[in-house]
Amino acid sequence: xxxxxxxxxxxxxxxxxxxxxxxxxxxxxxxxxxxxxxxxxxxxxxxxxxxxxxxxxxxxxxxxxxxxxxxxxxxxxxxxxxxxxxxxxxxxxxxxxxxxxxxxxxxxxxxxxxxxxxxxxxxxxxxxxxxxxxxxxxxxxxxxxxxxxxxxxxxxxxxxxxxxxxxxxxxxxxxxxxxxxxxxxxxxxxxxxxxxxxxxxxxxxxxxxxxxxxxxxxxxxxxxxxxxxxxxxxxxxxxxxxxxxxx
Amino acid sequence: xxxxxxxxxxxxxxxxxxxxxxxxxxxxxxxxxxxxxxxxxxxxxxxxxxxxxxxxxxxxxxxxxxxxxxxxxxxxxxxxxxxxxxxxxxxxxxxxxxxxxxxxxxxxxxxxxxxxxxxxxxxxxxxxxxxxxxxxxxxxxxxxxxxxxxxxxxxxxxxxxxxxxxxxxxxxxxxxxxxxxxxxxxxxxxxxxxxxxxxxxxxxxxx
Numbered sequence: 001x002x003x004x005x006x007x008x009x010x011x012x013x014x015x016x017x018x019x020x021x022x023x024x025x026x027x028x029x030x031x032x033x034x035x036x037x038x039x040x041x042x043x044x045x046x047x048x049x050x051x052x053x054x055x056x057x058x059x060x061x062x063x064x065x066x067x068x069x070x071x072x073x074x075x076x077x078x079x080x081x082x083x084x085x086x087x088x089x090x091x092x093x094x095x096x097x098x099x100x101x102x103x104x105x106x107x108x109x110x111x112x113x114x115x116x117x118x119x120x121x122x123x124x125x126x127x128x129x130x131x132x133x134x135x136x137x138x139x140x141x142x143x144x145x146x147x148x149x150x151x152x153x154x155x156x157x158x159x160x161x162x163x164x165x166x167x168x169x170x171x172x173x174x175x176x177x178x179x180x181x182x183x184x185x186x187x188x189x190x191x192x193x194x195x196x197x198x199x200x201x202x203x204x205x206x207x208x209x210x211x212x213x214x215x216x217x218x219x220x221x222x223x224x225x226x227x228x229x230x231x232x233x234x235x236x237x238x239x240x241x242x243x244x245x246x247x
Numbered sequence: 248x249x250x251x252x253x254x255x256x257x258x259x260x261x262x263x264x265x266x267x268x269x270x271x272x273x274x275x276x277x278x279x280x281x282x283x284x285x286x287x288x289x290x291x292x293x294x295x296x297x298x299x300x301x302x303x304x305x306x307x308x309x310x311x312x313x314x315x316x317x318x319x320x321x322x323x324x325x326x327x328x329x330x331x332x333x334x335x336x337x338x339x340x341x342x343x344x345x346x347x348x349x350x351x352x353x354x355x356x357x358x359x360x361x362x363x364x365x366x367x368x369x370x371x372x373x374x375x376x377x378x379x380x381x382x383x384x385x386x387x388x389x390x391x392x393x394x395x396x397x398x399x400x401x402x403x404x405x406x407x408x409x410x411x412x413x414x415x416x417x418x419x420x421x422x423x424x425x426x427x428x429x430x431x432x433x434x435x436x437x438x439x440x441x442x443x444x445x446x447x448x449x450x451x452x453x454x
Contacts, residue, residue: 008358008409016394017380020441027263029417030270032370033284034293039337041279060277071360084439087361087376092262096269105272113268114261121263125271130280137286141295142333146340147413175411177358179385195413198448212412219407229389237412 002170003079006178009223028088035091038065040140043131044198049146052139058132063102066145068173068198070094076172149209151194156245157213161187164244165215169203176204176242183222188235189214195239205241212239279350291410294331295339296369300417301438302328303367304433306344306420317344317419338415339366345408346419347445353418354392354445356384357410364415368440375444385409395446418442423449 023029041061045052072092074082085093099105117123157163167181168174175197191212200207219232273279304324307314317324321344325334335342342364345353357363358381363371374380384393388405392398399405408416420442426434426449441447 001417005359007378007382008356008385011386013379015379016383016391017374017377018395019377022372025259025371027259027266029288030284033287034266034270034273034279036287037279037283037405058277059279061279067360074360083378087373089262092266092269096265099269099273099278104276104278105269109272110265110268113271114265117267117271118260118264121267125267125281126274127281128274128277129282133280133283134286137283140337141287141290142336144336144338144340148340175359177385177409177411179358191413196308202339210318213402214414227386229387229405230401232388233404233406234385234407234409236409237414239412 001178002075002174004075004077004082005170005174008177009179023088025088026230031088031092031095035065035070035095036141037133037137038095039067039145040137042066043058045140045145049148050143052136055233057136058130060104064198065098066198069098072100072173072199075174138165146187147195147197147209148193149196151209151211153194153210155190155211155213156240157187157190157211157243159187159190161246163187163213163215165238166205166242166244168205168242171202171204173199173201174204175201175239176207176234178219179222180238180242183216183217185215185236186219187213188216191237197239206239210240212237213243291365291369294333295336295366297367297438297440297443298435299334300329300364300367300440300443302330303344303436304419304438304443305417305435308426308434309431314346314419318346334366336366338362339364341413341414342367342417344417345406345418347421349403349421351404351406352392352397352445353416354384354388354405354407355410355416355418356381356407358382358385359409359411362410362415364417368417368443372440374441374446392446395441397446397448418445420445420447420449423451425451 002171025064041059042065043054073088101108165180165183173233194209194210195207196209215236215238218236274281307317321342361371361376386406388407389399437449442449
């Protein structure tokens with residue numbers, strides 16, 4: 001099992017944090033903005049819905065960067081490191097690491113520039129606006145990147161079917177909540193069409209377009225009668241690869 | 248923030264310097280523009296935000312037929328309202344609404360990360376991203392709701408929606424009693440992002 005995929009259901013954790021702010025530090029806004037810009041500039045958008053003109057966008061960014069990229073970075077961390085860092089610290093670590101690994105910047109210049117800004121926090125950023133990038137960011141935010149795709153196959157399951165959740169190999173990144181593995185539920189909706197995922201997760205099974213199902217679970221069937229609240233249902237949207245095929 | 252994240256100023260200052268250095272280098276190398284980050288942030292000030300969700304809920308409260316359409320075909324019903332363009336844009340491509348009632352209380356969660364319906368609620372608050380919420384919300388929703396100040400009895404069914412694929416769920420909270428005299432615009436002012444994820448009830452302003 002991979003701990004980051006099994007958060008759902010952990011016990012004896014104390015009270016929830018009631019912080020209502022989105023960002024608790026000003027710097028967090030900047031890494032959020034960098035991540036979203038990377039998603040708007042991602043090379044894969046040339047094949048997205050809609051098709052964005054990524055081949056003509058004047059940017060030095062030529063990589064794929066999607067939610068899967070960000071999530072894989074966080075979920076791939078050694079679990080005990082994952083819990084040491086606050087939410088946007090994980091983003092900053094993962095994204096700066098990505099840019100160094102992919103050769104866009106080198107570690108030494110990042111460190112020395114960080115030392116500079118540490119000494120002079122109010123020193124300005126370089127002044128190099130880009131109207132085409134700005135327009136692509138706005139367009140991406142307005143039009144999105146849906147995974148809906150044509151599907152030549154037929155859904156394996158129908159509304160009302162009882163299903164068992166699969167138990168695939170644990171890889172770095174998944175969209176299968178760990179607490180649902182091997183549990184039994186019922187299909188309440190077969191979403192029309194099929195959905196691709198941003199990356200192929202290998203033996204975990206998602207990536208190519210496939211049906212997605214809304215599955216309902218009785219909480220008692222997941223946690224046991226004595227350790228679940230009564231009259232509680234849990235709904236999850238699950239890719240077809242995450243359900244044990246019918247015999 | 249809980250004490251777990253009461254970091255020394257030093258740690259925050261180092262993160263701030265590192266992200267500023269990163270942004271500077273990316274600008275210099277043409278990876279992003281110097282206006283890119285601000286363009287992103289401006290979108291969440293003016294286009295995508297809880298002000299949109301509030302209008303949807305207020306309309307559902309004053310017009311029961313609209314509420315029925317919202318639950319039956321969420322994107323189509325949202326498009327009926329005079330909201331900004333982009334309501335089915337990033338992280339809103341596939342949004343669905345569920346309604347709270349005396350019989351059913353809905354709670355939205357993303358146990359794997361923090362999937363959230365951006366166009367109508369903006370960006371997720373820290374409590375939604377909190378690993379403790381993500382862990383406990385699916386196991387003991389009523390206990391968590393009690394901590395949020397929302398009592399839900401065992402006779403009310405609780406439905407927890409784990410946003411594990413393409414759908415971005417949100418809640419139409421119950422209209423508060425005693426709000427009959429309020430206009431649609433005044434009703435919209437009462438709606439909070441917390442209420443649209445199921446962790447808050449709507450409060451009337453103090454008399």
